[in-house]
Amino acid sequence: MNTVQLKKGQKIFAWVFATAFLFPTVGAASIDAGLDWQPVVSESLIRMPAKYLNSSIERDFQKSTLASGLSTLETQLMTEVSKMQSMMKNLKTVEGEANAALRHDLLLAKSNYLELMSDKQSLKKRALNKKSGVYQKVLSTLQQKRLLASDPVSASLVASQKSARERMNRVVADVDELLLQNPFSKVSSYQKEYGVNLAKIEQLKQAINKHKGSENPILNGQTLNREQYIRFLQSNVESDLALLDQEQLMLGYMAKLVALDAQSLEHELEARGNDGPLTKPLAQARLMNTVDLFLGQ
Amino acid sequence: MNGYLKIMCAVIVLGATLTAQADNKSLENLERERVDLMKVMLDSSLSVEERAQRIGVSEQRLIDLERMVMRDDRLIGSKDPLVRRAFADYDGTFLVHASVESKRHIVDFWMQTLGLDTQSIMSSKQGRK
Numbered sequence: 213m214n215t216v217q218l219k220k221g222q223k224i225f226a227w228v229f230a231t232a233f234l235f236p237t238v239g240a241a242s243i244d245a246g247l248d249w250q251p252v253v254s255e256s257l258i259r260m261p262a263k264y265l266n267s268s269i270e271r272d273f274q275k276s277t278l279a280s281g282l283s284t285l286e287t288q289l290m291t292e293v294s295k296m297q298s299m300m301k302n303l304k305t306v307e308g309e310a311n312a313a314l315r316h317d318l319l320l321a322k323s324n325y326l327e328l329m330s331d332k333q334s335l336k337k338r339a340l341n342k343k344s345g346v347y348q349k350v351l352s353t354l355q356q357k358r359l360l361a362s363d364p365v366s367a368s369l370v371a372s373q374k375s376a377r378e379r380m381n382r383v384v385a386d387v388d389e390l391l392l393q394n395p396f397s398k399v400s401s402y403q404k405e406y407g408v409n410l411a412k413i414e415q416l417k418q419a420i421n422k423h424k425g426s427e428n429p430i431l432n433g434q435t436l437n438r439e440q441y442i443r444f445l446q447s448n449v450e451s452d453l454a455l456l457d458q459e460q461l462m463l464g465y466m467a468k469l470v471a472l473d474a475q476s477l478e479h480e481l482e483a484r485g486n487d488g489p490l491t492k493p494l495a496q497a498r499l500m501n502t503v504d505l506f507l508g509q
Numbered sequence: 510m511n512g513y514l515k516i517m518c519a520v521i522v523l524g525a526t527l528t529a530q531a532d533n534k535s536l537e538n539l540e541r542e543r544v545d546l547m548k549v550m551l552d553s554s555l556s557v558e559e560r561a562q563r564i565g566v567s568e569q570r571l572i573d574l575e576r577m578v579m580r581d582d583r584l585i586g587s588k589d590p591l592v593r594r595a596f597a598d599y600d601g602t603f604l605v606h607a608s609v610e611s612k613r614h615i616v617d618f619w620m621q622t623l624g625l626d627t628q629s630i631m632s633s634k635q636g637r638k
Contacts (some may be wrong), residue, residue, distance in 0.1 A: 384576075400572075
């Protein structure tokens with residue numbers, strides 16, 4: 213890059229930094245609105261063992277355009293970082309105009325990096341908000357189901373069903389006896405197989421309860437139920453969002469620093485003049501320096 | 510790994526579908542059988558032997574169906590009005606088991622649940638409302 217191009221770019225440079233990066237949200241407008249993730253809170257997700265819930269949501273996210281956009285940005289950021297590192301290394305070895313040009317390039321790289329980082333944070337925030345929404349929806353569905361199951365009408369129905377079962381169980385033997393006495397009746401296959409199947413069902417139930425997939429997640433030695441675990445996942449997302457806010461503040465400060473560097477470079481180059489070295493201040497025409505001119509004639 | 514995930518997803522979906530089928534097919538079958546029994550009870554074209562035979566066959570089917578309904582965990586806490594009505598009237602729904610419990614013949618028991626006995630029928634008068 214030559215010096216003329218360098219000078220033209222300076223004012224725009226400082227302006228871009230002073231506006232876009234002091235307010236990171238303005239920079240977010242450049243993100244492709246097509247990058248999205250539409251998670252669905254299905255019945256299977258709600259019924260899924262709690263310990264697999266997070267990985268299932270994460271897998272769904274990885275399939276989205278939002279995740280691929282984030283991954284692309286991550287690659288671009290790494291490229292910018294390695295570019296900046298190599299420039300920083302070279303900066304110590306060059307002097308004069310080449311040094312100024314390299315500093316300018318470094319500022320451009322920093323600008324790109326900050327812009328990409330701002331985009332990344334915006335996408336990450338979108339993803340975290342969506343994730344938080346999913347957890348919230350699962351949690352409210354579970355709470356709704358729990359409330360429905362414990363409402364007075366359902367509770368009275370469950371009670372009447374329980375007492376009906378007990379009442380029927382008391383006469384099952386009498387009914388079976390009646391069946392044997394009835395000349396038109398014979399023992400049905402349902403009755404023959406029910407007892408056998410019942411024993412098998414009990415075995416299956418026990419196997420399900422013992423299966424490690426049915427185990428509730430354990431956190432710090434404490435077993436969490438489904439609702440507690442989802443609340444824990446939700447609080448993790450909220451922590452990530454809070455950290456992201458903090459990172460956005462850092463980004464703003466970094467942008468301000470780059471803007472100051474750009475301004476400083478601009479002033480330095482202006483002071484140097486068109487052809488390079490800095491203009492020395494004019495020597496003052498002092499009276500005492502001219503005294504000799506008036507003596508000795 | 511990918512195949513494993515597909516199997517897991519399919520199984521989870523299948524499991525969710527099977528457990529989510531909170532229908533009341535067992536209760537509907539019981540209601541249909543009960544209607545058939547009542548038709549037999551009220552069919553004046555049948556002889557006494559024919560009626561007794563058909564009631565016996567129906568009773569056997571009803572025993573199974575009543576137990577199926579009672580053992581159907583999917584009906585527990587169901588919001589379906591049919592389920593609520595069925596469990597609110599044990600005697601009317603589980604006719605065979607309730608009649609055995611009260612040690613009465615199923616037809617007598619059914620008449621009794623309707624409030625009909627010999628005395629009330631004999632004391633009734635024919636007329637126009």
